Amino acid sequence: MISIISNRVIVLLFTVGSFAVLIYLMFYVGERRKKIFHIKRLPPIDAIEEAVGRCVELGRPMHFTPGTATLTRMEAPGTIAGIAILGYVARLAARLGVRLIATCQMPETYPLVRETVRESFITEGKIDYYNDEDVIYMPQVKAAAGLMQREHVGANFLMGGFWHEGLVLAEAGAIAGAINIGGIAAPVATIPFLVICCDYCLMGEELYAASAYITKDPVLTSTIAGQDYIKVACVVLILIGTILSTMGLTQFASLFAV
Amino acid sequence: MRALSLRDIAIMITFVLGFFIIFEYFVKWPEVNTMASNITQACTVIAGLATIVGVGNLTRIHIRNLTRRGPNYLHSIVLLCAIWIPLVIGIMYTRKTPSYVYLYNNVYGPISNAFFAVLAFYILSGAYRAFRARTFDSFILMLAAILVFLGNAPVTGNLWAGFDPLGSWILNVPNTAGYRGVIIGTAIGQTVLAVRVLLGRELGYLAQKRE
Amino acid sequence: MTLRKIERLDPRYLFLILLVVASIPMIIPLGLPMKAGALTEKAYLIIESLPPESVVVIDACMSAGYGPELQTQFVALLRHLLSRPLKVVIVSFGTEGPMLFDMALKGGLISGPKVDLEKYGKVYGVDWVYLGYIPGGETAFASFARDSWMTKVDDENTPLDELPIMQYCKNIDDWSLSITVTGGSFEQYIAQWSAAYGTTLIMGVPGVSAPRLFPYVATGQLAAMLVSLRGAGEYELLIKQPGLGAQLMDILNLTQLLIVLSVIIGNILYFAGRLGGQK
Numbered sequence: 001m002i003s004i005i006s007n008r009v010i011v012l013l014f015t016v017g018s019f020a021v022l023i024y025l026m027f028y029v030g031e032r033r034k035k036i037f038h039i040k041r042l043p044p045i046d047a048i049e050e051a052v053g054r055c056v057e058l059g060r061p062m063h064f065t066p067g068t069a070t071l072t073r074m075e076a077p078g079t080i081a082g083i084a085i086l087g088y089v090a091r092l093a094a095r096l097g098v099r100l101i102a103t104c105q106m107p108e109t110y111p112l113v114r115e116t117v118r119e120s121f122i123t124e125g126k127i128d129y130y131n132d133e134d135v136i137y138m139p140q141v142k143a144a145a146g147l148m149q150r151e152h153v154g155a156n157f158l159m160g161g162f163w164h165e166g167l168v169l170a171e172a173g174a175i176a177g178a179i180n181i182g183g184i185a186a187p188v189a190t191i192p193f194l195v196i197c198c199d200y201c202l203m204g205e206e207l208y209a210a211s212a213y214i215t216k217d218p219v220l221t222s223t224i225a226g227q228d229y230i231k232v233a234c235v236v237l238i239l240i241g242t243i244l245s246t247m248g249l250t251q252f253a254s255l256f257a258v
Numbered sequence: 259m260r261a262l263s264l265r266d267i268a269i270m271i272t273f274v275l276g277f278f279i280i281f282e283y284f285v286k287w288p289e290v291n292t293m294a295s296n297i298t299q300a301c302t303v304i305a306g307l308a309t310i311v312g313v314g315n316l317t318r319i320h321i322r323n324l325t326r327r328g329p330n331y332l333h334s335i336v337l338l339c340a341i342w343i344p345l346v347i348g349i350m351y352t353r354k355t356p357s358y359v360y361l362y363n364n365v366y367g368p369i370s371n372a373f374f375a376v377l378a379f380y381i382l383s384g385a386y387r388a389f390r391a392r393t394f395d396s397f398i399l400m401l402a403a404i405l406v407f408l409g410n411a412p413v414t415g416n417l418w419a420g421f422d423p424l425g426s427w428i429l430n431v432p433n434t435a436g437y438r439g440v441i442i443g444t445a446i447g448q449t450v451l452a453v454r455v456l457l458g459r460e461l462g463y464l465a466q467k468r469e
Numbered sequence: 470m471t472l473r474k475i476e477r478l479d480p481r482y483l484f485l486i487l488l489v490v491a492s493i494p495m496i497i498p499l500g501l502p503m504k505a506g507a508l509t510e511k512a513y514l515i516i517e518s519l520p521p522e523s524v525v526v527i528d529a530c531m532s533a534g535y536g537p538e539l540q541t542q543f544v545a546l547l548r549h550l551l552s553r554p555l556k557v558v559i560v561s562f563g564t565e566g567p568m569l570f571d572m573a574l575k576g577g578l579i580s581g582p583k584v585d586l587e588k589y590g591k592v593y594g595v596d597w598v599y600l601g602y603i604p605g606g607e608t609a610f611a612s613f614a615r616d617s618w619m620t621k622v623d624d625e626n627t628p629l630d631e632l633p634i635m636q637y638c639k640n641i642d643d644w645s646l647s648i649t650v651t652g653g654s655f656e657q658y659i660a661q662w663s664a665a666y667g668t669t670l671i672m673g674v675p676g677v678s679a680p681r682l683f684p685y686v687a688t689g690q691l692a693a694m695l696v697s698l699r700g701a702g703e704y705e706l707l708i709k710q711p712g713l714g715a716q717l718m719d720i721l722n723l724t725q726l727l728i729v730l731s732v733i734i735g736n737i738l739y740f741a742g743r744l745g746g747q748k
Contacts, residue, residue, distance in 0.1 A: 080451065
């Protein structure tokens with residue numbers, strides 16, 4: 001006997017509506033009309049080139065880590081977004097001849113990190129400069145902290161999902177004299193740590209918008225616009241629910257109880 | 259019509275399984291619910307197998323370092339022993355074996371604690387270096403952090419009874435409001451990224467760029 | 470010049486200061502006073518008010534990395550549960566849970582004194598049971614809620630139908646209270662247990678993760694929370710069985726005050742340097 005779970009009907013409607021908006025924006029507005037939505041300036045992304053340039057001048061390597069999150073939990077989208085940014089950073093590193101040390105703390109991200117860096121060097125025609133031993137699986141974050149200090153890295157990129165280790169990596173980078181550029185969406189608890197310790201930090205959905213910001217791809221920017229439309233819808237619902245609940249009418253709010 | 263590549267097959271698997279799991283969340287259909295549960299468990303097992311990749315990579319690099327007498331090759335011996343000895347003991351015997359318990363309680367446990375304790379030192383150096391009231395926003399941040407720290411330290415309740423309620427108010431009201439906003443924004447961002455992945459517009463998980 | 474040097478102090482000096490400050494209470498116990506916070510007290514009252522023979526499921530999901538923070542919370546909660554006429558079902562959804570559960574029973578460096586089961590007069594299989602490690606993460610939480618017999622055997626490979634306690638615990642509808650002491654997956658527990666079935670949920674969490682869970686406390690999805698070593702120490706005082714948590718509270722007090730002091734001194738030096746530069 002098939003039935004829809006009764007207290008999830010509203011969530012289902014909201015999900016279907018969100019998907020419909022996103023699919024419309026992606027396939028019609030982005031792919032067919034090729035409209036590029038404007039994304040506000042993201043200083044951390046602009047700072048990436050500055051950081052790479054700093055490493056070129058100082059003759060020091062860079063360090064990148066996509067975080068300590070796995071690909072099987074709710075922090076996975078952050079890791080995927082971080083790996084997308086890794087591709088951009090690796091292409092810059094290949095183009096400008098800077099050594100990039102990529103460490104990953106989870107075994108399932110190691111093949112992705114390695115392939116991303118390798119593909120980036122191939123894209124730039126610098127495959128001879130790619131060093132497999134600079135992509136390291138380091139289960140313990142403190143090992144990466146020690147590596148940064150031994151190699152005197154000039155820039156430290158932390159883009160992905162971090163728990164308390166984010167603070168350790170950022171501080172280790174600061175102690176090594178590196179410029180710290182962070183990006184974290186989940187877990188939300190670590191955002192304050194990285195904001196405090198990094199020179200630049202992408203927070204929350206800015207991390208997911210980063211690949212759209214970098215590529216200016218119509219499809220990707222359309223999804224970011226869709227993200228904002230859904231957020232506006234959430235704000236409207238919150239306001240309606242707050243006003244009605246304050247007046248003592250809680251039926252609207254209880255519709256959304258899961 | 260061109261032949262399907264491995265990439266196309268991966269995208270199709272992602273599409274079918276992803277939407278199936280989303281569909282399962284909303285319906286009460288025993289066969290579907292059971293299948294979704296089994297698929298999720300299978301995915302967890304597959305992800306666990308990735309540990310073999312990581313262990314294999316570490317073993318390969320450090321055996322190479324050892325055979326070539328590379329830098330710090332003695333450290334490579336320590337690392338290889340640290341990986342393989344507990345692994346072999348754990349697989350061959352149970353966790354209640356005295357040798358395994360000894361290794362866990364006296365080697366792994368204290369080292370893990372020490373690694374986590376390092377966080378306290380970095381918090382102190384981070385607080386000293388970074389909590390500077392350069393702007394009004396950073397002043398508010400610093401003030402909130404100080405009040406929450408004072409509220410958390412149990413002894414300060416005896417200096418002034420207001421520290422605990424003030425610290426709790428900061429955590430319960432502005433912190434909760436801020437977290438709710440960030441959680442909702444992040445969740446929407448995750449949804450959007452998930453849609454991009456499911457529809458094959460985001461190929462970062464395949465270590466490929468979109469054409 | 471001196472002020473600038475202090476402002477840009479080598480972090481290793483700060484590490485040394487912290488090491489010294491944290492070591493003082495270990496040599497000279499200070500016994501600084503403390504009282505229980507609202508959330509800890511709420512957790513205590515929830516357990517204290519459970520009717521006799523209520524089924525409580527507690528998840529030992531600690532890891533060695535979190536050290537005494539979570540381990541002391543688990544030990545304090547376990548002592549309280551065993552001291553009351555309750556049916557306690559213990560399970561581990563984390564890989565290190567079984568090792569740390571064994572350590573809790575035998576005593577250890579991060580655990581404090583052992584949990585003396587004889588003192589509580591509890592019989593294994595009748596009053597309490599340990600079901601061992603259940604892999605699978607969120608899927609496992611959901612499956613265990615639907616079917617608490619999913620392991621078929623306990624940690625000693627005894628079939629569950631030979632354990633009288635399990636007749637009272639078939640699925641989450643039989644649970645009066647669920648407790649989890651964990652360093653991660655917080656929202657997943659809330660989603661699969663509390664939000665899905667409305668069960669009362671208490672969590673023991675590390676300090677770094679507590680701020681993100683206050684929204685759930687505010688909505689009632691999380692009934693109460695033990696936060697960090699402080700929560701463990703407060704709980705030990707409430708149950709009048711002081712252990713390692715209470716012993717380490719002095720260190721917690723001094724280190725938190727040191728961090729506050731370092732923030733204040735850092736800012737004084739920063740503004741003094743700016744004013745000096747403007748002169």
